[in-house]
Amino acid sequence: MRGSLAIYNALKESNIDFICSVPCANLKNLLKLIENDEDITHIPATREEEAFGICAGAYLAGKKTAILLQNSGIGNSINAIASLYKTFQIPTLLIISHRGDLKEQIPAQIPMGRWIEKLLDVCEIPTYKPKTPEEAYKLIKYASSYMYKISYPVALLFDALYWEYDLE
């Protein structure tokens, strides 16, 4: 669980208190940690753009938010990012499970797996790719502060190899 625990600890120590999620197999351990935390309001969403909408409202109500999603969900959320987050300068932390790259078993995940970094760049979302739990912890702490400095989302992209730390 070392991989998920590093992310969870960094979210807690960054005072993230409101999280929306759309599940992914790779996020299961992290979601369990979050769901069992009484200090974090966790709202499972039915679609990623819905998660962006809910977290925008939570931010305006004073919450510090994060969204857990698969990279394919960014494709479902482009207009929410543009018309809501870009227009009204709303920060949130994006914890993204990068599917469709190495180790992927589902062919339908491949196209978005190849496009995601370009899509995040088009959306002007700063993106970091932690390779170890130690790096994930550090980058999340910095990113959760940086998102307020730029008043915009910051993304952490976790590839399939990262989640092997959960097997340790």
Ligand SMILES: O=C(O)C(=O)CS(=O)(=O)O
């Ligand atoms: O069906 C899919 O594309 C999924 O991502 C499901 S899972 O691999 O996350 O279980």
